[in-house]
Amino acid sequence: MDLSNRTVLIVGGTSGIGRELARRFAAAGSTVAVGGRSPEALSELAGEGFGVFGIDVTDSVSVARARDAVLAQYPGLDTVVTMSGVMLLEDLRDSAHFEVAQTTIDTNLVGTIRVVDAFTPHLVERGAGTFITVTSGIAFLPFPPMPTYAASKAAVHAYSEALRVQLDSAGVGVVELVPPAVATAGQEKVNPHALPLDDFAAEVMELLSQDPTPDEILVERVLVHRWAERDGTYDGLVAQRSQALAMLPGRQG
Structure with missing residues (x-):
């Protein structure tokens, strides 16, 4: 992928990995x-x-409104990155976890599909472009909490495979970015083994720039999971x- 002349939208790019990738692009x-x-x-x-x-x-209305605004300002949009996500603890012995x-x-999941659906007609009409979906090493090696x-x-991950x-x-094209634990928003305190954000982003951009671009962007640290x-x-x-289940309230003992 030639990273020097693309028009990129990063949904969920206001912090962490997304924000750093915005700067790198x-x-x-x-x-x-x-x-x-x-x-x-x-x-x-x-x-x-x-x-x-x-x-x-x-919110489907919010997604549609944003799509229209983006395409009005950037009609040449050719790359859509779906970064939005939440990462929450759940104790499955407590029925209150269902809301989480x-x-x-x-x-x-559904948020990713909403964004992809919103921009698919535009990219298909162009006859070229790329979706970059974001999963996690935890997709392949579960983290019980x-x-x-x-x-x-x-x-x-499965949706990305079918979409491709x-x-x-x-x-x-559909490219899946698979991060390991990355040191963002205090993660270095929670997980001292988290990969530094700068190192992660540099490796991601190097992999994205390959020709052909890999279907999965796998930095070295995530291979043990994948x-x-x-x-x-x-x-x-x-x-x-x-x-790590000891992280859950009431599970320390």
Whole structure:
């Protein structure tokens, strides 16, 4: 993928990985717009020269309104990145977790589908373009304290695979970005082993720039997750990660 002359929309790009990728695409020479819910963050990004758009991926009306505004300002849009997501703890022994599960699915999975559906006609009409969906290493190696997060990201993976096949004949590519734990928004305190954001973003941009672009963007740190079943390490790693259940209230003992 030539990163120097694309027109990119990053939905969910107001913080963390999305914000850093927006800056990296811009530094490579692409025109970049960012969509998100935080007016303060959008204002900051506008100050950096990005196009900004309010969007709530859990609201179909908001998504449609943002799409229309984006395409009016950027009719040459050729790359849509779907970053929006929530990552929440759940204790499955407590029925109150169901609300968390609903929120997670509506944001991570259905929100991704809403954004993809909104921009598919535009990219198909162009006959070229790319969707970049975002999953997680947890899609392939579950993290027991966040069961619906893992399920939602596994679902986005499967959806991306089918989307790639369906859009291939239209000239529209689908690339799946699979982050490991990345040190954003205090993650370095929660997980001291999280990959530094700068290192992650640099490796992602290098992989994206390959020709042909890989179907899955897998930085070195996420390979242990992606290929755990193939490599026979899955059961041991899940058992190891189950120790994190102590993070849940009432599970410390």
